[in-house]
Each structure stands twice: as structure tokens, then as C-alpha cells.
Amino acid sequence: MGRGLYTIPIVLRILLVFSILTLAFLQHTRGVSGGQARPASQGSGVDLTGATVDPLKAAAGKVVVLIFVRIDCPISNRYSPTIQRLSAEHPGQVVFWLVYPDRSESAEQIQKHQRDFGYTLPALRDVQRSLVTESRVQTTPEAAVFDANRRLVYHGRIDNLFADFGRARPAATTHELGDAIQAALDGKAVAADSVPAVGCYISDLK
Amino acid sequence: MKKRAQCAAIGISAAVLAVVFEVGATSGSSASSNRKSVSSSTLRENYSSDNSQPTYTRDIAPMLFHSCAPCHRPGEAAPFSLLTYADAKSHARLIVDVTQRHIMPPWLPSPDDPKFADDLRLSSAEIKRLQDWVDQGATEGNPADLPPEPQWVKGWQLGKPDVIVKATKPYALAAGGTDTYWNFVFRSPVDRPRWLKAIEIRPGDKRLVHHANVLVDRGQTARLQEKTPGAGFGGMELTIESELFDPDSHFLFWKPGSAPYVEPDGMAIRLDQSADLVLNTHLQPSGKPETLQPTLGLYFTDKPATLHPILLQMENDRQLDIPAGAKDFVVTDDFTLPVDVTLLAIYPHAHYLGRDLEATAALPDGKSETLIHIPRWDLNWQAVYRYTDAMSLPAGTRITMRFTYDNSAGNVRNPNHPPQRVVAGNRASDEMAHLWLQVLPKDARSGIDPRAQIQEAMARHHLDKNPDDFEARYNLAALLQARGDVAGSTAQFAQAVRIRPTDAAANNALGAALLASGRTTQAIPYLAKALKTRPDYFDAHYNLGNALATQGDFARALEQFREAVRLHPQDADAEANLGSALAETGNLKGARAHFERALKLNPNHQLARENLQQLDQSNSNDHSN
Numbered sequence: 001m002g003r004g005l006y007t008i009p010i011v012l013r014i015l016l017v018f019s020i021l022t023l024a025f026l027q028h029t030r031g032v033s034g035g036q037a038r039p040a041s042q043g044s045g046v047d048l049t050g051a052t053v054d055p056l057k058a059a060a061g062k063v064v065v066l067i068f069v070r071i072d073c074p075i076s077n078r079y080s081p082t083i084q085r086l087s088a089e090h091p092g093q094v095v096f097w098l099v100y101p102d103r104s105e106s107a108e109q110i111q112k113h114q115r116d117f118g119y120t121l122p123a124l125r126d127v128q129r130s131l132v133t134e135s136r137v138q139t140t141p142e143a144a145v146f147d148a149n150r151r152l153v154y155h156g157r158i159d160n161l162f163a164d165f166g167r168a169r170p171a172a173t174t175h176e177l178g179d180a181i182q183a184a185l186d187g188k189a190v191a192a193d194s195v196p197a198v199g200c201y202i203s204d205l206k
Numbered sequence: 207m208k209k210r211a212q213c214a215a216i217g218i219s220a221a222v223l224a225v226v227f228e229v230g231a232t233s234g235s236s237a238s239s240n241r242k243s244v245s246s247s248t249l250r251e252n253y254s255s256d257n258s259q260p261t262y263t264r265d266i267a268p269m270l271f272h273s274c275a276p277c278h279r280p281g282e283a284a285p286f287s288l289l290t291y292a293d294a295k296s297h298a299r300l301i302v303d304v305t306q307r308h309i310m311p312p313w314l315p316s317p318d319d320p321k322f323a324d325d326l327r328l329s330s331a332e333i334k335r336l337q338d339w340v341d342q343g344a345t346e347g348n349p350a351d352l353p354p355e356p357q358w359v360k361g362w363q364l365g366k367p368d369v370i371v372k373a374t375k376p377y378a379l380a381a382g383g384t385d386t387y388w389n390f391v392f393r394s395p396v397d398r399p400r401w402l403k404a405i406e407i408r409p410g411d412k413r414l415v416h417h418a419n420v421l422v423d424r425g426q427t428a429r430l431q432e433k434t435p436g437a438g439f440g441g442m443e444l445t446i447e448s449e450l451f452d453p454d455s456h457f458l459f460w461k462p463g464s465a466p467y468v469e470p471d472g473m474a475i476r477l478d479q480s481a482d483l484v485l486n487t488h489l490q491p492s493g494k495p496e497t498l499q500p501t502l503g504l505y506f507t508d509k510p511a512t513l514h515p516i517l518l519q520m521e522n523d524r525q526l527d528i529p530a531g532a533k534d535f536v537v538t539d540d541f542t543l544p545v546d547v548t549l550l551a552i553y554p555h556a557h558y559l560g561r562d563l564e565a566t567a568a569l570p571d572g573k574s575e576t577l578i579h580i581p582r583w584d585l586n587w588q589a590v591y592r593y594t595d596a597m598s599l600p601a602g603t604r605i606t607m608r609f610t611y612d613n614s615a616g617n618v619r620n621p622n623h624p625p626q627r628v629v630a631g632n633r634a635s636d637e638m639a640h641l642w643l644q645v646l647p648k649d650a651r652s653g654i655d656p657r658a659q660i661q662e663a664m665a666r667h668h669l670d671k672n673p674d675d676f677e678a679r680y681n682l683a684a685l686l687q688a689r690g691d692v693a694g695s696t697a698q699f700a701q702a703v704r705i706r707p708t709d710a711a712a713n714n715a716l717g718a719a720l721l722a723s724g725r726t727t728q729a730i731p732y733l734a735k736a737l738k739t740r741p742d743y744f745d746a747h748y749n750l751g752n753a754l755a756t757q758g759d760f761a762r763a764l765e766q767f768r769e770a771v772r773l774h775p776q777d778a779d780a781e782a783n784l785g786s787a788l789a790e791t792g793n794l795k796g797a798r799a800h801f802e803r804a805l806k807l808n809p810n811h812q813l814a815r816e817n818l819q820q821l822d823q824s825n826s827n828d829h830s831n
Contacts, residue, residue: 074285074413077493081382102296117494118381163618165309166586170384170558170621201299 043134045099045124048107053124055131056150059095063184064146065177067158068099068126068137071113073200076141078168079158080117083141086158086178087121094181098123101132101140102205132202139199143177147184154180154190157197164198260339261347262291269336270294271356273311273326274301276463279358283412283462289355291346298344305333312587316579321594324464363465364406367503369395371483374436376499379414385490387442387634390500391429392483401474403507404467407460409487410498416488416586420458420502422475423482442557443632444486455516457551457590457644467592468505472512477504479776488586513646515550516657518664520565520607520641523630524672528559528613528637530625535559535613537639539671540606544663545656547645549597552578553590554609555640558619559628560585562610565641570602577605577643585619599645607641658685676705680712683719692723703732710740718749726756744773748780751787760790771800778808786817794821 044054056064067083069076087096098121100110110123126132135144136155145154159172176195183190260266270278270288278288287293294301304310311326328336339345373390380386409415421444423429431439456475460466469475477483485500522539529535554563565577578591599605613625621635622628628637647656662685668678683698699716706712717732730753736746751766767784774780785800798821804814 072286074492077285078382078491080493104292104296165304166312166584167618169618169623171623173623200297201303204296204299206296 043126043130043132044128045097045126045131047122047124048111050107055095055097055099055122055124056146060150061148063090063094063148063181064150065094065096065181066099066131066135066137066144066146067096067121068101068132068135068140068142068144068202070100070102070140070200070205071105071109073140075162075165075199077117079141079161080119082158082161082172084119084121086181089178090181090185093185096121099126099131099135100124101126101129101202103127104206129202136194137197138202139197140202141199142197143180145177145180145184145190147187152193153184154193156192156195162198259342259345260335261345261351262294262339263347263349264351265335265347266294266339267291268353269328269332271353273328273332275356276326281412283415285413295344295346298340302337302340305336312584314580314582314584314587314589315591316576316581319576319578320597322591323594324592326463359465362406362408362503364404364468364503364505367406368506369504370501371395371504372501373438373485373499375438376497377438377489379489379496379498380491381493381495382491385416385488385634386440388438388440388487388489388498389428389431389444390438390485390487391423391432391436392485392502394477394479394481394483395504396477396479399476399478401507401510402477402504403469403474403509404505405458405475405483406466406503406505407458407485407500408503409460409485409500411492411496412462414489414492414496414498415460415462416490417462417588418460418488418500419486420460421484421486422458422477423484424478424480426480426482428484429482441632442486442488442634443638444484455514455644457517457553457642459553459590461587461589464589466503470513471507471509473515474507474509474511476511480774490586514657515644515646516660518605518643518645518660520605520643521668522607522639522671523637526611526628526630526637526639528611528628530622530627531614533612533614533616535611537609537611538607539639539641540604541664541667543599543601543603543605544659546598546600546648547656547660548648549577549593549599549643549645551590551592551644553588553642553644554578554580554583554607555588555638555642556583556585556609556611557634557637558585558621559611559613559617559637560609560639561612561617563607563641564609565605565607565643567597567599568604568606570600596646605643607639609639609641611637654689658688661685674705676702676709676712679705680715683715687715687719692719695719696723708735708739710736710743710746713739714743714746714749717746717753721749721753721756726753729753730757742773744770744777744780747773748777748783751783755783755787755790760787763787764791776807778804778811778814781807782811782814782817785814789817789821794824797821 042054043056044052047053055066065087083096098119100123103125105125107125110125114123124131135152137144141158142156143154143158144152147153154176156176158177160169160174161172162168176192180190274288276282277284278286280287286297288297305328311328313325313327315322317327371392373392377388377390405420407418407420409418428444429435433439456469456473483502485502487498487500489498518541520539520541522537525537552565554565556563560583563578563580563583567575567577569575575597577597613620613628615623615625628635630637630639645660647660661681665678665682665685668675669682679698679702683695683702686698687695696716696719699712699719702712703709703716713732713736717729717736720729720732730750733746733750733753736743737750740746747766747770751763751770754763754766764784764787767780767787770777770780771784781800781804785797785804788800789797798818801814801818801821804811805818
């Protein structure tokens with residue numbers, strides 16, 4: 001299985017280079033952990049009782065992780081053990097939310113999905129896609145990490161388990177989400193603020 | 207798949223096979239016959255001249271029905287359905303992405319290969335049409351254009367099976383982690399030998415099972431690996447020990463979206479009451495804990511096998527010693543056919559380092575044919591490929607396999623991180639270089655069963671590569687034995703014992719060969735050694751009983767025959783011999799009971815009948831005295 005087989009889109013390469021340049025620039029101008037919070041569009045979702053929730057406000061002062069998932073996305077489902085493991089690693093310091101961007105998935109379906117996969121994380125339906133916008137995510141599963149100042153420090157894949165559709169590694173060898181959480185807790189810059197995820201496209205949803 | 211069936215040729219009849227066999231006429235029993243399919247060739251023609259805006263109902267639905275929905279529908283293997291406009295729309299970009307990159311529909315052989323059955327591939331015109339549809343808004347179109355959804359067969363694809371067997375115990379698949387390989391052992395449900403025309407494999411939740419294989423285990427050896435009876439056992443590759451070529455040289459393979467293959471008339475598979483069926487499954491975690499308890503549906507036929515295909519196994523595991531980091535490691539094997547054959551199906555097999563798998567045939571007239579070429583091997587989508595038009599390969603055809611392996615870090619499937627040296631083996635992290643070809647020998651000009659000729663050529667070929675190849679040595683010995691070459695077979699069995707000094711089958715076979723050539727004293731230690739390794743070995747007890755009886759040691763022979771009868775209560779020969787030994791030790795009443803039992807099991811048992819008559823005679827003599 002040679003490199004050529006995975007057909008890494010050219011766009012992706014440019015993005016990677018760009019993110020590294022950005023990081024270098026930021027480090028140069030404002031040091032590692034300084035800088036200003038990005039002006040965030042105030043995203044909010046609807047919890048399973050129908051109440052509107054701003055997950056970032058609800059956990060003010062903590063690192064917040066939004067994981068975008070979809071009931072019928074096999075890759076996001078395969079990640080459920082990893083997501084739950086990561087969510088339990090920093091009790092009290094990091095708050096995890098599952099975000100369901102598919103408007104057609106009802107609260108009942110989501111509750112069943114949570115039961116089936118043993119999720120104990122709070123869930124939100126992103127009916128306005130405002131959390132998608134604020135998190136700049138494109139696929140399920142994709143993670144977004146916000147630091148205590150509501151600044152988006154990372155969005156992208158959870159790890160590199162999947163190299164492509166149907167091409168999973170025996171085990172992940174890079175752990176972008178875990179690293180990003182640690183960096184956010186330590187107040188350090190994340191190595192790359194975005195790594196594209198393999199999964200189902202959110203833009204396909206109504 | 208099993209490493210290699212030990213194909214002792216004992217029992218292969220020397221009957222001349224009349225083989226005029228047209229695969230094309232009979233192979234339609236696969237997936238396509240179970241649903242009304244939309245002809246994709248018609249679609250392909252339409253596209254070439256159509257520049258209108260594509261719509262779901264007119265352009266996309268027929269493609270999805272034909273090429274995607276066999277798996278992408280409720281209850282099937284795929285993770286979501288593609289039956290409606292809403293389904294297609296909510297995965298539209300994904301569909302374009304995976305079809306353009308030929309990830310879906312999954313199909314490994316190159317487009318230039320000979321035609322195989324069940325090819326679900328989309329044409330480039332169809333893939334372009336999908337892209338255009340999404341680019342132009344993924345519209346639904348006129349509902350009147352929508353073709354009817356295919357008529358899916360519910361439940362058993364071939365109708366109600368004659369017998370259904372269910373795995374004794376379910377297997378609990380963990381929520382996460384890597385792929386798992388599990389084997390389920392089914393006890394034979396038949397009470398007499400039956401002919402199977404098909405086995406439908408229902409592995410359980412199809413989303414978890416990447417593929418599955420059934421092997422007929424005539425010697426019930428796989429079950430020895432179960433910790434408790436019925437529990438099954440782990441492992442990617444199976445070695446079924448057998449003194450017969452299994453499973454009658456048929457591929458019993460299941461992959462998602464495929465309907466069970468129905469063997470053509472005359473190619474039925476024999477199932478005995480003493481056989482186990484072993485289901486080898488490749489499972490993938492779903493993210494939540496799952497349990498699997500597969501069932502098998504057996505379909506019988508009254509028509510016994512008259513055509514006997516055989517599986518040629520090419521391999522070169524000895525060449526497999528792949529240095530860490532090697533990107534283009536090549537393994538080859540070639541084999542020259544000793545007889546004319548018809549090639550029916552092909553099954554290339556490698557593990558996670560395999561990258562490019564190719565098989566070619568150089569015909570005696572100088573022509574060269576590609577048998578299969580898989581430029582991007584993917585273990586997850588491995589399959590048995592059946593030729594739409596069976597290929598004629600004359601004697602003298604040289605078949606070459608050439609497999610290329612990538613043991614670099616760039617291979618995402620590499621089981622080792624960082625890469626390590628990898629050699630051949632049965633674990634998923636080991637490698638394999640195997641190519642199986644199902645061929646039907648055409649005739650027997652020399653009067654020798656062509657299957658035996660092929661098997662002998664195959665065994666000699668394996669021994670050329672590796673003189674210490676135990677299975678090849680054993681099989682060659684068995685073939686020579688079947689041909690009546692006592693000295694030759696004894697020498698080869700002795701070699702097999704030299705290679706594996708404690709192997710029960712080899713020791714028993716050598717003992718039996720020595721016994722058959724009258725070297726009883728030499729035979730006994732080998733038979734005893736076979737029993738030391740495998741105390742419940744029927745054949746060895748039976749043979750040792752015969753050896754001891756030949757030496758006149760009837761008391762000890764008796765013990766062996768008693769064990770043989772305990773192990774195989776349905777064996778008429780063992781009953782008759784137990785009767786004889788009892789008679790020799792003076793227990794005429796006991797002897798009579800066992801002769802009668804032998805005759806009950808086989809009313810034509812000559813020895814039992816004659817001995818019983820003799821008993822009757824001596825009885826009447828006693829009375830007259």
C-alpha cells in the first residue's frame with residue numbers, strides 16, 4: 001500500500017503548510033500562550049429536552065470539547081470507546097459534549113444511540129449549525145477544543161486511526177485530540193490547529 | 207482459510223471423469239438471481255450521449271439500486287441505507303468521493319481482468335454522472351422516472367434451508383480495539399452422508415462481519431482447539447488436519463452483499479455425520495459491545511458429485527521474510543499444469559502488508575493470460591472470484607503468482623509501528639502468500655485420475671521449494687499409496703515422520719504402510735507413538751489392533767479394537783475386527799454380538815457375515831457332538 005493510494009487531496013497539503021506558517025507567525029508575534037481570543041460567533045445547541053444550551057458558556061473557565069457525531073456514521077460510531085476514554089481523562093477540568101448536526105435525528109433517536117453505545121456524555125442537537133460554524137468542523141466524527149477563554153484551539157480528527165474510508169490502522173499512532181486537550185490545559189500552543197478528519201460530510205446534511 | 211488441507215488421495219476413485227462443463231450456464235445462481243437488477247450496461251450506453259441535468263429518480267436511483275443497495279439497505283452489511291432520495295442526498299458528497307476513488311463499490315480486481323461474477327463496479331460514465339448530479343444541486347427529479355426498488359429476498363436467500371444449524375455459543379465482540387478473527391464449530395446435523403448444493407452463511411449482524419469461510423472438517427480436529435465444547439476459538443487462519451482433501455475442493459465463502467453460491471449439478475459437497483463445519487469469521491468492532499451467534503442453512507440435493515474440481519494451492523511462504531521498511535518485497539511461485547483443466551475460480555490471499563497481487567498463465571502456444579490482478583490489495587475486501595466464462599488451461603500451462611508486499615511505515619495497515627521484520631504465519635500480524643485456484647481437470651488420457659496427477663505434481667512442486675514441507679511430503683506419500691506404490695509411499699511417510707517426529711497422522715500412516723507391506727514388528731512402534739500424541743485416534747487404535755492381531759497377540763488387539771469401537775460406534779470394520787479378536791480369545795458370545803452389530807451397520811460386510819456363519823457352524827458342530 002504505497003502513499004499514492006491514499007490520494008491525499010492537494011488542498012489538504014496546502015492547509016497543513018498554512019497552519020504551520022500561522023503557528024510560527026503567532027509564536028513570533030505573541031509568544032506561545034498569549035494573544036487575543038478569536039471573536040466567536042455565539043454558538044448554541046438544543047439539548048434532548050428541547051432547551052437551548054450554549055455549551056461554552058455552561059462550562060465557563062474550563063476546557064470544552066465538542067465532538068460532532070452522527071447516528072448513522074460508522075466511523076463516528078467506531079470512535080465511541082475512544083471518545084469516552086478521552087472524556088474521562090481530566091475530570092473537573094475538561095467538559096465534553098456530543099453534538100449531533102443532523103437535523104433529522106430526533107431527541108428519541110439520539111437517546112437510543114446514546115444507550116446503544118453506552119455514552120454518558122451530554123448531547124446537543126445543533127439544529128442551527130451554529131456550533132458547526134463556530135467549531136469550523138466539516139465531518140463526523142470531528143472534535144473541536146476550546147480553551148478556558150472560549151478560543152478555538154483545535155478542530156479536526158480525534159486521532160489517525162483512519163487513514164481513509166475503509167483504511168483503518170491497527171491502532172492510532174498520533175493522538176491529535178488528546179494532545180490538543182493537554183496543550184489547552186497547559187496553556188500551550190497546539191502543534192497543528194487543524195487536521196482534517198476522515199468521516200461523513202456535514203455538508204451532505206439538510 | 208486453512209493453510210493446506212492434507213490431501214491424502216486415499217479414496218480418490220480412479221474413474222475417468224467425463225468433464226464437459228459450462229460454468230456460464232450454471233453460475234447465475236449468485237447474487238444477481240436474487241433480485242431484479244437494473245442492467246448497468248444499459249445505463250452506461252445512455253450516459254454517453256446524455257448532457258441533461260442528472261436527477262435522482264432518473265439517473266442516480268438505478269445505479270444505487272444495482273450497485274449499492276445490495277449492502278446499503280436495512281439488515282445488510284453497510285452502515286447506512288441508500289434506498290431513497292433522502293438517503294442519497296444526506297450522503298451525496300461522500301458517495302461522489304468514494305466512487306471517484308474506487309473505494310466503493312468494493313471491488314479489488316483490475317478492470318482489465320477477465321470477467322468475474324457479481325462485479326458491482328460502476329463505469330466511469332456512471333461515476334461522472336454522480337459527480338454531475340451533486341455539482342448541479344443533487345435534485346430529486348420527476349417521481350415518475352423512479353424505477354421500482356429491487357425485490358429484495360427476505361430471510362434465507364435461497365428459501366427455507368433443509369437444515370439450519372446454529373452456533374452453540376455466541377461470541378462477545380468488544381466495543382473497540384482492532385479486528386478480530388473467530389471460529390465457530392458446528393456439529394454435523396446429518397445422520398447419514400448427504401450431498402450439499404449450497405450452504406447459506408448467516409453470520410449474525412452483517413455490519414460486524416467482513417467475511418466468512420466454511421470448512422468441512424471431516425476429522426473433527428478443529429474442535430480440539432475449543433477451550434470448552436461449542437465455545438469456538440480465535441485465529442485468523444485455520445489448519446484443518448484431514449486425510450481427505452477438504453472441503454471437497456469447493457469455496458464456501460461469504461462476503462457482505464453476496465448471495466450464497468449454489469453448486470451446479472454434479473458438483474455437490476459431501477457432508478458426513480462425523481464431520482464438523484467450521485465457520486471462520488473476520489469481525490470488526492462497531493463501537494458498542496456486540497454478540498454474534500451465526501447460523502448456517504444447509505441445502506441438500508439428491509444428485510451426488512460427479513464432477514470433482516480441485517483446489518490448487520500456490521504459495522511461497524518460505525520467501526516471506528520481509529525486512530522492516532521494505533516497500534516492494536516480491537514473492538513468486540510458479541506451477542506447470544500436468545493435465546488440461548478448466549479454471550473456475552480464484553482466491554488470492556495475503557494479510558495486511560500485501561499490496562499488489564497478480565497471477566498470470568503462460569500457455570504452451572506462447573500466449574499469456576492475466577488470471578487476476580489486484581493492484582491495491584485490501585484484506586478487508588478479500589473474496590473468491592468466480593470467472594464468468596471458465597478459462598481453459600491446457601497441460602503445460604505455467605501459472606505464475608507474483609505478490610508484492612509493503613512493510614514500510616507508509617503502509618497504514620502495517621500491524622507493526624514502527625515496522626518490524628515479518629515472516630510467514632497464521633496470525634494477522636504475520637504474512638501469507640497464497641493463491642488458490644479451483645480447477646476442473648478435463649479428462650484422464652493416461653487412465654490415472656487427473657486429480658491425483660495434479661496433486662502429485664503439486665506435492666512435488668512444494669517439495670522442490672522446501673524438502674521439509676511436511677504436508678507435501680505426507681500428501682505425496684498418500685498419493686503413492688493410492689497408486690499402489692508401497693515402497694515409495696513408505697519411504698515418503700518415513701520422511702514425513704522425520705520432519706515431524708511426534709505427528710500422530712504421519713506416525714499412523716507410516717505404521718499402516720509398514721503393516722500393509724508385512725513389516726508388522728516395525729509398524730507397531732509408530733502406531734503406538736501416534737496414540738501417545740493423540741490417545742483418541744481411531745485409525746491408530748484400529749491399525750494397532752490389526753498389527754497385534756497379526757502377531758497373534760489377541761488379548762492386546764482386543765483392547766485396541768474396543769477403543770476403536772468406543773471412538774467410532776458406527777464403524778462396521780471395527781465391530782467386525784472386535785468380534786474376530788473376541789472369537790480368537792474364546793469369547794464366542796461376545797464375538798457374535800459384535801459380528802451382528804457390524805452387519806447391522808453394513809449388511810454387506812463380508813468378514814462379519816463369514817465369521818458369523820463360521821460361529822453358527824461351530825455351534826452346530828458343538829451341538830452335534
